[in-house]
Amino acid sequence: MNWPLSYDEPVFRPPSEARSLILQLTVGCSWNKCTYCAMYRGKNYRVRSVDEVVAEIQAAAANAAGVQRVFLADGDALAAPMEALEPVLVEIRERLPSVTRVGIYADSRSIIEKGVEELSRLAGLGLGIVYFGPETGDRETLKAIRKGTTVARQIEACRVVRKTSLKLSAMVLLGLAGTDGAERHARATGRFLVEAAPNYAAALTVTPVPGTELFAAVEDGSFDLPDRWGMLQELAWMLEEMDGYRGLFHANHASNYLPLKLRMPRDREQALETIRAVIEEKDERRLQPEWARGL
Numbered sequence: 001m002n003w004p005l006s007y008d009e010p011v012f013r014p015p016s017e018a019r020s021l022i023l024q025l026t027v028g029c030s031w032n033k034c035t036y037c038a039m040y041r042g043k044n045y046r047v048r049s050v051d052e053v054v055a056e057i058q059a060a061a062a063n064a065a066g067v068q069r070v071f072l073a074d075g076d077a078l079a080a081p082m083e084a085l086e087p088v089l090v091e092i093r094e095r096l097p098s099v100t101r102v103g104i105y106a107d108s109r110s111i112i113e114k115g116v117e118e119l120s121r122l123a124g125l126g127l128g129i130v131y132f133g134p135e136t137g138d139r140e141t142l143k144a145i146r147k148g149t150t151v152a153r154q155i156e157a158c159r160v161v162r163k164t165s166l167k168l169s170a171m172v173l174l175g176l177a178g179t180d181g182a183e184r185h186a187r188a189t190g191r192f193l194v195e196a197a198p199n200y201a202a203a204l205t206v207t208p209v210p211g212t213e214l215f216a217a218v219e220d221g222s223f224d225l226p227d228r229w230g231m232l233q234e235l236a237w238m239l240e241e242m243d244g245y246r247g248l249f250h251a252n253h254a255s256n257y258l259p260l261k262l263r264m265p266r267d268r269e270q271a272l273e274t275i276r277a278v279i280e281e282k283d284e285r286r287l288q289p290e291w292a293r294g295l
């Protein structure tokens, strides 16, 4: 949503929050060390003052009545203390009664630290969905990308959210283990998603961004990024392991080569057939052209 608030740019939000009012509760990412991520590299993490955010909500109430969704940024806004999260959610509920859902980015640390009880309190105040980026279910890949957590902790984080009334959206990244680790990463990630059981799962395609270690590794030849067919093969391996997953599985982000939107388990077999056929025929017409792909 175009909104004349003064953002500390750049601001990111999940694709499904494209029409949401974005409020920056935090600036930057409290971790900021993942090897593939440049989103918040130039920002020092801080929690903004509640007064500032409340003033923005009041301005929104005066200028954007009718707004239906709010997204709390930046990187892992759930890392903000309850003393900040609770009054902000209360203010949204009172000043913007048309809002039906508030979303937020979170990582495994902030989810586990808050725990079921605090998350349930936030849900009671209007928080509706947590966007979490485990990126991979593969131990080796997780270590290599310096996510600062373990697969077990990421599963635990998902379980914590699932014990509340909050919806959970989990994002994973195709291509993250290079060509060498592609199958291991894809299959482990498929199994991870079954175990973590998010309501929504999204597979995006990693895009090396200048300024990141991943980009430097691609440039110096120490990391071999799978090509478009390799990315599709990863998607197929992932889906092969996802027998038993119930939820929505999206691989339709602008970064993806073959947009897919699947209701699982219903659409899994058909999607696998389609992907295998596209790989077999190397049918370029079925893929997004490079120019149409984005981050």
Ligand code: SF4
Pocket: 029, 030, 031, 032, 033, 034, 037, 038, 039, 040, 075, 076, 107, 133
């Ligand atoms: S991927 Fe997420 S946790 Fe990692 S540095 Fe970027 S915003 Fe922070």
